[in-house]
Amino acid sequence: MDFELSEKHKLVRRSVRTFAEDVLGPLASIMDREARFSLEVAKKLSKINAWGLQLPQNYGGAELDSISYAIAIEEISRICASTGLTISVHNSVSAYPILKFGSVEQKEKYLPNLASGKKIGAFAWTEPNAGSDAGAIECLAIEENDHFILNGSKIFVTNGGIASTYLIGAKYQTKDDKKGYVVFILDKDMKGFEIGEHEDKLGLRGSSTTSLYFHDIYVPKENILGQLNDGFKIGMHALDVGRIGIAAQALGIAQAAYEHSINYSKGRIQFNKPISQFQGISFKLAEMATKIDSARLLLYRTAFLRDKGSNFSKETAMSKYYASFIARDITQEAIQIHGGYGYMKDLPIERYYRDAKVCEIYEGSNEIMKFIISREILRGNL
Amino acid sequence: MLNIYVLIKQVPKSDNLQINWKTGALIRKNLENVINPDDIHGIELALTIKEKYGGKVTAITMGPLQAEAALREAIAMGADKGILITDPMFAYSDTLQTTLVLKEVFEKIGDYNVIITGIETSDSSTGQVPYQLSEALGIPLITDIFNYEFEKTLFRCQRNFGHESQFIEVNLPIIMRIGRHFNTTRHIPLSRIKRAFEIEIEHIDFNAINCPSEIDGCNKSPTQVIKTEKLIHKRKNEFINGTIKEKIQQILQIMKDHGVEKHWIGKK
Structure with missing residues (x-):
């Protein structure tokens, strides 16, 4: 049993700490005061591969292990917790589920852009009537021909206002009346996808939190993450x-x-x-x-x-x-x-x-x- | 295509150094080891030259096995390769012994074009290796550079020279010595860290170099540190009393006692 960090982990810590102190240090209190995530910061985070911490190198990621991942988020948050959250959510509940559960086509379509930070990711499960009771979500996707029609809304979505790629948890109902939970990969440019106001928060003011509204969104079946009925498992994992x-x-x-x-x-x-x-x-x-x-x-x-x-x-x-x-x-x-x-x-x-x-x-x-x-x-x- | 070699040293992180005042030695236990601050700027310069003129960057260090970490950090920054010069016979080398080993290593390497060093290391502050290596290899050392360019086998640069600047043109190979104000270092792209720890570090030991009879870090280092003392900056305050005229007289006397007088007091 060895409680020493390896040289690799020490280098991850030193690298991220230097970056955080140099780049985020002068901006953290400004981001908090002005309540905005800075796109200038996003670009700088790209340079150290912070958007693809654990994604494989063939998608442009850093392919770090989980201890390195924890160290990176810890060091960013030590200087700017808002940026720590933005990066954490993007990596762990947006990019990672696509890597773990996505099809080859989905991985090739989404992961390179997520790894480079060209597109930011978000994950939306919580709804006005479904917080701790995660099973109580009301977003509903009804199957029609070869696609689903999605309606509903989400609240408290981290990265809501800055993301382009969203993982959305919903209930579904098929033509033969089968029901369950599904996770869709949605793009902010889809017709009927609306982003709500920037929330005014107590803390983490330098991160973006919004509601999302879905009005009759046409969702092709290729946008289902994993299998149709895997939604709850994917969300919880x-x-x-x-x-x-x-x-x-x-x-x-x-x-x-x-x-x-x-x-x-x-x-x-x-x-x-x-x-x-x-x-x-x-x-x-x-x-x-x-x-x-x-x-x-x-x-x-x-x-x-x-x-x-x-x-x-x-x-x-x-x-x-x-x-x-x-x-x-x-x-x-x-x-x-x-x-x-x-x-x-x-x-x-x-x-x-x-x-x-x-x-x-x-x-x-x-x-x-x-x-x-x-x-x-x-x-x-x- | 330049073969660029950057000399680096692993040193204890220097923001909280402690010295054992009985022995005068640095307490190295529990210290985090990092690349010598000057040398990070050396790596940055090597990478900048490579990006502009093409080439290959190799980081070299002499030290115990744990110094591999410094080479891996250099590779994470962007260096292509790392060489660790390590052997019990090299332990306790002073600057001259270090230079003798480096000379043999560079003669073995042969096709080097540019060697980059920092000004000094933060854990010994001698600053001698660049000069000694220049002499040992018989190649020019250029210090205090602030503008430079490479053209085929030529190197041209502008360097600080008191209040003037000199323009210099020399043939390669050369040694460039730079300090920490020369450039701004890049942040390590995390995607290079995995590779940096997978790549193999080349080891050079006692048997791999020539003329080992001169080389024995422990017994043949001419420099011996006898004692380390705390440097105390003492300032004495003196109060001058009296009328303005008396005060001026007293100040003039003090200046006279310190030998300032002959420069300007006499010129009435």
Whole structure:
């Protein structure tokens, strides 16, 4: 058992960290303030292959393993969590399901553009009446001749306003009245595809979140991802992978808040000594360090299990739940350590706090994570 | 088609270096190893030359097996090949021993056109290897370059020379020595990392080079570091009291004591 990162993983971390500090560093607070994802950033992300982190090299991807993937998302999110989310969603729940479940034709059609970042991907399952209850979606595709007609709407779609390629979960009904769930690959230029307003959010303001509306969209059968009735399986598997990205994102935010807390408390003098020398503060730092290390080990183990081909549903749920929980906790304590300065927008600490919160909510709420974990352990998967 | 060789060194990351004050040696335990900061700019220059004039970039380093990581990073940046010069006999080499080994390696390579080095390494700051290698190989070393071009077997450049700039034209092969202000380094494309760790690194050991009798890093390095001391910058404050006239007199006296007087105080 070796807990050292390999030289390859260290190089991935160093490369992404340098890029994030150089390129995203000066933009993160501007993207947050102006609430927009920058297309200039998108182009720069292309240069380091951030849009195709795990896609095979023959499609133009970087073909990295899952630990490298987690490290990349962690390092991007350490500087700009909005960009971390944009990249994570694109890679894990848009490009990856096409790679895993797509036909040869679909892979050749979509993956090169997704890998290069020429087209950005999104995944839409959540609806006004279907959040944690994923089976309750109401989008309906009715079979007609050789195609389907899709109607319905989606909400809270990450990358909604900047994507071109969308994976959409829907219920279907065939001519012979068979029913089930399907995932379609849709293009934003399809007739009847409408993108809603940019949502005004508490955090991750530099990422795009919108609703989607489908008005009698004509969907050819070649746009079905995998088999017709595979929809629910594909959706849930995509989320398992997506949770590695969200855990990594939360970890990156927590790491940033922790580093700021260390530096600030060593330099802030009160009662004639640095506040880091007061137990009230140093214990907070000790707790932060322990929580971050635990979350990181859990996450890398999950990534390791995925690469080994083992089932990792329980571990990915644990990672996502724990990393998001400690990220919210650590960012909150980071504000406390910084006092009034932490509450002001001059420092990024308050942004970390706002950005961290949603990690407990999306990609399956933490309550759903605990439901998944308990289901697995009670089934005997201890 | 230029054969470009860039000399790099793996060094401990220098933002938090600690020294054992009893022995004067760097505490290398638990330190992250990176490419020497100057050398990353050397790799960037090599890649820029290759992109403009065509050629092949080989990164070379001398060090223990773990220094392979530095070569793989150079390959991830864009270098075509990596050579690791490694042998227990090369351990503890000073700059002269290092140069003797490099000389033999380059004579074995033979068809080199451009060798690129940084100014100095962040973990020893001697800056001697470029000069020594130039002497050993008998080829020109060009420093402080800010404009350059290659034309067939010729190299032309403009270099800083005090307040002037010199225009230089020489035949290849040459050694170019550059510092970290020369260029802006590229970010590593992640798609090259997989390949960088699959590619085979060529190893050159003691038996692969000539005249081994001169070479023995441990016993034949003429440089010996005897002691390392903390450099303390001391500044003394003196307060001058009195009327303006008295203060001026006192300042003039102080300047006189420091020998400034003869430059301009005397010119009344």
